[in-house]
Amino acid sequence: MTTKGKILIVEDEFIVANDLQQMLQRAGYVVCGIASSVHKARILLQQHQPDWVLIDIILKGDYSGIDLGNELMQQHIPFLYISANTNQRTLEAAKLTRPHGFLVKPFREKDLFIMLDIARYKLQTEAGHDERPGPAKAGNIRLPVEDAGSHTAETLEKIRIVAPADTSVLITGESGTGKELVARAIHRLSRRSELPMVVVDCAALPVALIETELFGHEKGAFTGADQKRIGKFEQAHYGTIFLDEVGELTPDAQVKLLRVLQEKEVVRVGGDVPVKIDVRVIAATNRQLEKEVAEGRFRLDLYYRLSVFPIELVPLRKRKGDIPLLADYFMKKYSEKNKSGVEKITESAMRQLASYDWPGNIRELEHLIERHVLLATGKEIAVFDLPSAVTGPGGEEGGKLKTMDEMERDHILTALKASNGKVSGPGGAAELLGLPAQTLYSKIKRLGIKQAFK
Ligand SMILES: Nc1ncnc2c1ncn2[C@@H]1O[C@H](COP(=O)(O)OP(=O)(O)OP(=O)(O)O)[C@@H](O)[C@H]1O
Secondary structure (H helix, E strand, C coil), X not given: CXXXXXXXXXXXXXXXXXXXXXXXXXXXXXXXXXXXXXXXXXXXXXXXXXXXXXXXXXXXXXXCHHHHHHHHHHHCCCEEEEECCCCHHHHHHHHHCCCCCEEECCCCHHHHHHHHHXXXXXXXXXXXCCCCCCCCCCCCCCCCCCCCCCHHHHHHHHHHHHHHHCCCEEEECCCCCCHHHHHHHHHHCCCCCCCCEEEEEHHHCCHHHHHHHHHEXXXXXXXXXXXXXXXXXXXXXXXXXXXXXXXXXXXXXXXXXXXXXXXXXXXXXXXXCCEECCCEEEEEECCCHHHHHHCCCCCHHHHHHHCCEEEECCCHHHCHHXXXXXXXXXXXXXXXXXXXXXXXXXXXXXXXXXXXXXXCHHHXXXXXXXXXXXXXXXXXXXXXXXXXXXXXXXXXECCECCCHHHHHHHHHHHHHHHCCCCCCCCCCHHHHHCCCHHHHHHHHHHCCHHHHHC
8 A cells, every 4th residue: 555644643532543543554644653732742743744733622731732733834734633523712713723624523434534635635736736737627517717717717626626535515605606506517527427416405495394305204204294205315325415505404404414424324204214325415505604603503513524625606796807708608608509699798898797796696697698698689799788776886876876775776676677577486586686585575575666666
């Protein structure tokens, strides 16, 4: 077996440290020492110069694992934390030391190696030791922008790294930033691509149905359960499950999900026999999960399980450099599809796109371009019909500033116009604006738009 690197273990529980040592040695790592305190770790670091340090956060003595993490960060020595459930303050402090990974106890041998593999990949790419030539290309993924340095290129790179690793991925980003698209790309490039990716929209499930939907139920489990039902996890066996809007799960469902991830088995509602499953989990959310954790709505241990490899998708307004390429891609796509003969977006129309804020992100851009390709009479799109209130500086009209309510009202009306009055569902105004339909309905009511629009 080839040597993968020298590792120093910092762990004060002898049995845990010993287990770790054996696991690592079996996988071809050299364990150059076990330190039971930060003080001992410092000595062993001097003596052995390890490639990696695995640190338990809670250690006996004056210094914690995070203190050591701080020192290692300054010395540019890569390290990973291993810890049991910790509180939010510790998590925040740990994050500031920029670890290359974080593993929650108890974990499986496999989780440890996946995390180390990913950490090695990350280190290589950070150091620019990546051997592949040219811009990022991720198999046959249809993401249009592949310019080195663009946000999309970085995302493709992450997809390429994580796809074969079989590890959990957490994709975060506002609505319409492409989370599902990224999940599909990961699945397609993984060894599970022959099997389906089962999609669960956690936000769309009524609370009462979440558990049966995810884990299934036995016949007679509750009134009305006259058939056995196979849950989404079982359906995804050997494939991938995509948990969209995972931040919406109830505390009960979170506990059960955590159990599934730890034990790799599900128990159907009303049943007592666990069913083994082999599923890769990709989760997505447009909430800030760390904030949800801090405020007690999302379990920290589940957060760590899910976010072994996080992919953050930046809102379009913060990466305007990607707009021309995306716009061009959508223009060509819809022009070909509709045989409309549109070949170009003029420079001034592009400038218009760049000055807009894109609350609905890429989805909104895609819909806008599709609409204009259909409406175009010539070979060019020369002007875009964008919500005017937000394109001008502060929505000024005839020297008088509009109130926020007026701007919001205009913006919603433009979206309703674009969606032909449809509020919810695919292509609806809520989707265009990147808002939950319920929120939009209440805004419409509050701003008295309904009558005006009808
Ligand atoms: N890089 C990209 N290239 C081409 N199309 C993209 C890209 N990113 C997103 N899209 C398109 O934008 C639309 C929205 O993407 P997607 O549904 O993946 O977003 P999402 O973040 O999952 O949204 P939500 O949170 O509302 O579910 C889709 O039609 C998708 O094909």
